[in-house]
Amino acid sequence: MLTISNLHAGVADKKILRGVNLQVNAGEVHAIMGPNGSGKSTLAGVLAGREAFEVTEGEVLYEGKNLLAMDPEERACEGLFLAFQYPVEIPGVTNNYFLRAALNSIRKHQGKPDLDAAEFLKLVKEKIKILHMPDDLLKRPVNEGFSGGEKKRNEIFQMAVLDPKLCVLDETDSGLDIDALRTVADGVNALRRPDRAMVVITHYQRLLQYIIPDRVHVLSGGRIAKSGGKELALELEAKGYDWVKETEPALAGA
Amino acid sequence: MTVDAKQPFLKAIDELERTPRSANFYALRQTARTQFRELPFPTPRTEDWRFTSVAPVLQTPFEPARQASELNAALLPPPSAPDAVRLTFVNGWFAPKLSTLGQLPARIAIGNLAHAKLEETLQLARIAAADEQVFTALNTALIHDGAFVLVPDHVVVDRPIEFLYLALPGGEHLAITPRTLIVTGKNSRATLVERYLAVAGADDSYFTNAVTEIALGPAAVLDHYKVQQESLHAFHIANTQVVLGAAANFTTHYIALGGNLVRNEVRVRFEGQNAEATVNGLYLAAGKQHLDSYTVIDHAVPNCASHELYKGVLADQAHGVFNGKIFVRQDAQKTDAKQTNKVLLLSDAATINTKPQLEIFADDVKCTHGATIGQLDADQVFYLQTRGIPAEQARRLLTYAFANDIVSRIKIEAIRDQLENVLVQRNL
DSSP: OEEEEEEEEEETTEEEEEEEEEEEOTTOEEEEEOOTTSSHHHHHHHHHTOTTOEEEEEEEEETTEEGGGSOHHHHHHTTEEEEOSSOOOEEEEEHHHHHHHHHHHHHHHTTOOOOOHHHHHHHHHHHHHHTTOOGGGGGSEETTTOOHHHHHHHHHHHHHHHOOSEEEEESTTTTOOHHHHHHHHHHHHHTOOTTOEEEEEESSSGGGGTSOOSEEEEEETTEEEEEEOTHHHHHHHHHOHHHHHHHHHHHHHO | OHHHHHHHHHHHHHHHHHSOOOOTTHHHHHHHHHHHHHSOOOOTTSGGGTTOOOHHHHTSOOEEOOSOOOOOGGGSOOOSSTTOEEEEEETTEEOGGGOBOOSOOTTOEEEEGGGOOGGGSTTTTTSSOTTTOHHHHHHHHTOOOOEEEEEOTTOBOOSOEEEEEEEOOOSSOEEEOOEEEEEEOTTOEEEEEEEEEEOTTOOSOEEEEEEEEEEEOTTOEEEEEEEEEOOTTEEEEEEEEEEEOTTOEEEEEEEEOOOSEEEEEEEEEEOSTTOEEEEEEEEEEOTTOEEEEEEEEEEOSSSOEEEEEEEEEEOTTOEEEEEEEEEEOTTOTTOEEEEEEEEEEOSTTOEEEEEEEEEEOOSSOEEEEEEEEEOOOHHHHHHHHTTTOOHHHHHHHHHHHHHHHHHTTOOOHHHHHHHHHHHHHSOO
8 A cells, every 4th residue: 555665855954764665555554663853753744745844765655656746635635644743723714614625625536526514414423422522523623722632532533534545643642641542542443444554653652552553663763773563562662762773783784 | 286186076076066966965065075175185194094095096087976877686796684674875876776675663764865854864974074084074075875874762673784885887987975874872783784896897997985974872782894895996995983872882894805995994982981892804805905994993981892803814915004093091991992903914925014003091991902914824734735625725714714703703694604705715
């Protein structure tokens, strides 16, 4: 589904990603871990199409297509979803209006007719329950006045409504207490499907106790320094990121 | 230059005086003519007009509008509400066939000035005095027709009353002088909409010089709207002057969409204690439109509250001006006044001059004012894009969101819908 080859990217005069390679297949959940500054959020931003990041080398194929040539909205319409580390507040736009506009834009891209207000409401009411979102959510402006936990749940709620094929979760666990973390993880797990892939970016192993990954990758110094199964997360937790950094030259050469 | 610029107008006033017409208001017109002759036109050195030049208006040879020709009713916009009462004026002249009075409480006096009884127009030119504003003097010197409504004490009008001023220019440069008088009695309640609209396809320049006078009696409640949707070739200079009795509650929304060169003045004066005024505005300008909003809120007595919020969205090379004055007189203790102007600039070439002014002579008051100018937030645009919303639609949605805290306060659905359509569809 997603093939990242030798991806180099950065901002202005600073190189951040220095040759990332990653293959994610449908149905798989990949965790990308790494210390602060290792390039985790840059990778998420590049995948979603954030303008600030400049790709200098390499390619990203999404379902065989050149992802980097697409506008952010086209990526979304093709089924890519980024759950933001810092969801943006949009005062004056209700979740209802926003999500319906988004969903209908995606449906238009897929050649499907618009959902009318009633059909849309029926769809979202189901998803609201899954994420334990407050009932008045739809009437409230997007993320405005939401707590950190509510914002993160709202990201997953949007994901549930927009029904993407590839989900990139950028530090969705940051700032969550244990109950919120469970709710978010339950929501994500409910969305796991054989035809859907997930890339879960996190600093801590904690989230991966609830969202069990198929593969764990450690990003360090702008490239994948180590890959393994879910047990790699536990090993990292025990040994710390310095362990990866110390062994990095050998791994990079391997 | 000032003297020369006045000559065509003075000539027009005198010519109109010689044509057969209602004898109503002859004395008012003559007094105003003298005042008009004596008051100077604003220049770039006139402090309150620093950012708005009236030179283009004075350089155009305008002809006062005569009785308008008939107009196909199909050209009228839908009413403000299905059951709205509507008086329509074409080029400032009453058009009875395009008007519907519908069901109104029996005691209400409503109609056009040319046919008003003397006792129905006692307040005319008393609320908006012609001795200070040259354009008000000009309008008054040309008073011939217009709209009036008198809501008696304790009467509640349950449907909007709409005064529709249509411009139907053709070939010549018309000067149109709409005049509106609204007087509401003790404990009365009403909703009033003024709309200024060009008939579609009108692309000749014309000049609307409007004056609206509003007086609220004790504990009266009035919800007032002015929707300015002149053609993009029009000049629109208007003065809305309001006096509030004790415990009156006045709300006004000025919505500016049209016009080439527009100056809209709103003056509210508290004359009785415990009254409240909400003075809001929304101006949307694109191309080379110049929209100037000028407001004065005069706290002349104690214990009154005013809330003012003006928002502007400026695209292309549009120029916006906001000048908001709040006076708190020496006696006006316990005044609570808040004024805010927020502007969204959608292009690097758009400009805004904003000038909030507080002049406080009392010492026990709560007054705040502020102005913010910003652009669309790139992070918000990106966020919407990542959800599948095209960039252009995202920008419109965010523009709509910016304007929404004014739009959402509008209680008339038809106006709200119209604005939502403009905001979502128009290429601002």
